[in-house]
Amino acid sequence: MMELNRETIPQYLRDRQGEISFFDTDVELLSDEIGDGNLNFVYRVTDKTNSERSLVLKQAPPYIKILGPDYPLPSERLTYESRSLEVYNQFASESVPTLYYFDSDAAVIVMEDLRGYRLLRDDLIIGKVNQSVPEQIGRFMGCVHSQTYTKNLDETLVNKYQKDFANTVMQSITADYVFTFPFTEHETNYYTEGLEGEVNQLKSDLQFLEQVDELKNIFLTVQRGLTHGDLHTGSIMVSDETAKVIDSEFAFYGPVGFDVGLFWANYVLSYFSHIDNIKVQSKIKTAIIQTWKTYTEQFKMDSALKSRTLQIIFHESVGFTGLEMLRRIIGAAHVKDIENIEDIHQKLCVETAVLEFGKILIKERHKITTVDEMVDLL
Numbered sequence: 001m002m003e004l005n006r007e008t009i010p011q012y013l014r015d016r017q018g019e020i021s022f023f024d025t026d027v028e029l030l031s032d033e034i035g036d037g038n039l040n041f042v043y044r045v046t047d048k049t050n051s052e053r054s055l056v057l058k059q060a061p062p063y064i065k066i067l068g069p070d071y072p073l074p075s076e077r078l079t080y081e082s083r084s085l086e087v088y089n090q091f092a093s094e095s096v097p098t099l100y101y102f103d104s105d106a107a108v109i110v111m112e113d114l115r116g117y118r119l120l121r122d123d124l125i126i127g128k129v130n131q132s133v134p135e136q137i138g139r140f141m142g143c144v145h146s147q148t149y150t151k152n153l154d155e156t157l158v159n160k161y162q163k164d165f166a167n168t169v170m171q172s173i174t175a176d177y178v179f180t181f182p183f184t185e186h187e188t189n190y191y192t193e194g195l196e197g198e199v200n201q202l203k204s205d206l207q208f209l210e211q212v213d214e215l216k217n218i219f220l221t222v223q224r225g226l227t228h229g230d231l232h233t234g235s236i237m238v239s240d241e242t243a244k245v246i247d248s249e250f251a252f253y254g255p256v257g258f259d260v261g262l263f264w265a266n267y268v269l270s271y272f273s274h275i276d277n278i279k280v281q282s283k284i285k286t287a288i289i290q291t292w293k294t295y296t297e298q299f300k301m302d303s304a305l306k307s308r309t310l311q312i313i314f315h316e317s318v319g320f321t322g323l324e325m326l327r328r329i330i331g332a333a334h335v336k337d338i339e340n341i342e343d344i345h346q347k348l349c350v351e352t353a354v355l356e357f358g359k360i361l362i363k364e365r366h367k368i369t370t371v372d373e374m375v376d377l378l
């Protein structure tokens, strides 16, 4: 596979002028690495004489970028990202970057540059809670989930989605890091000193472990709609008006509540990190409720089936919210919102509260029936 770099990217794009035709021929191009992620290379390519003209190029090497070639990971992950981007552009184009070009041999995606956008996570960290974001993301999830939902499609189309989105390698990574490793002795786990008691309590709570197992089983076997698979607040970019979803390399045909759960969990993590700021906390509660409101409005089905379907999705979402919260405290990948808390005593308090709430959501998910009830538990 041809691994691109800053120097070789301009020629790569010129060679494909016929297919991409974004820049005028013969313009001089500048490229810069902008990716701060772990898995892939992300570059911004700009027209040297017109800095307003730019695009983003993402390439997946056949290994994990930050760990290097000794840690293989199939580049096909970008095939799933490009396929999901196509479906998103079909059903919710306002909420994703435009896909300009996909090269499966080189595992390269060329897409719209969301210039001037920020990561949603960074906004939440500084206490900026814009209510139009959960509205837009609720609408995005509702549109995509509903339009790709088994019960809304004929069998041929269901089979096509199942086949196109059989992203088993990435799915099993999530299964390990979200559902398994955090609750076993695993070398990638780490957590703040002082949490041992809580963690051991979780690991020996049989009722809790049974629910984790049930949710893992749902995650691995239920196939209901196109699921982004990594929809945390670092996979959403925002401007003052618009929210856009990126980084769908984990996309699979699965239990759609996994997206709702990850999105909610990352708002809840932010909620606990703002322990001293009731105003921000109250806005986050509203945001969580707002997400479900627009989500359900977008879900198209006849009404009896719709309410049953949404009830199932809701209970699963609540469970997945809990799991995402826990693994962000005791697993391999933590979140900046909490990791940045400097006062170690404060951090421990926040993390203890997160563990407690996550555990409740997982154990009580069948009893929590509305989003207001869930938020009232905060």
Ligand SMILES: Nc1ncnc2c1ncn2[C@@H]1O[C@H](COP(=O)(O)OP(=O)(O)OP(=O)(O)O)[C@@H](O)[C@H]1O
Pocket (backbone or CB within 6 Å): 034, 035, 036, 037, 038, 039, 040, 041, 042, 056, 058, 097, 111, 112, 113, 114, 115, 119, 234, 235, 246, 247, 249
């Ligand atoms: N279309 C885009 N427009 C502008 N910036 C982008 C775009 N796509 C990605 N970025 C920037 O590059 C960063 C990394 O992108 P992305 O999350 O897709 O990469 P990744 O390597 O898959 O990350 P991860 O390790 O989290 O999976 C984003 O956080 C964002 O700052």
Ligand SMILES: [Mg+2]
Pocket (backbone or CB within 6 Å): 037, 039, 247, 248, 249
């Ligand atoms: Mg990614």
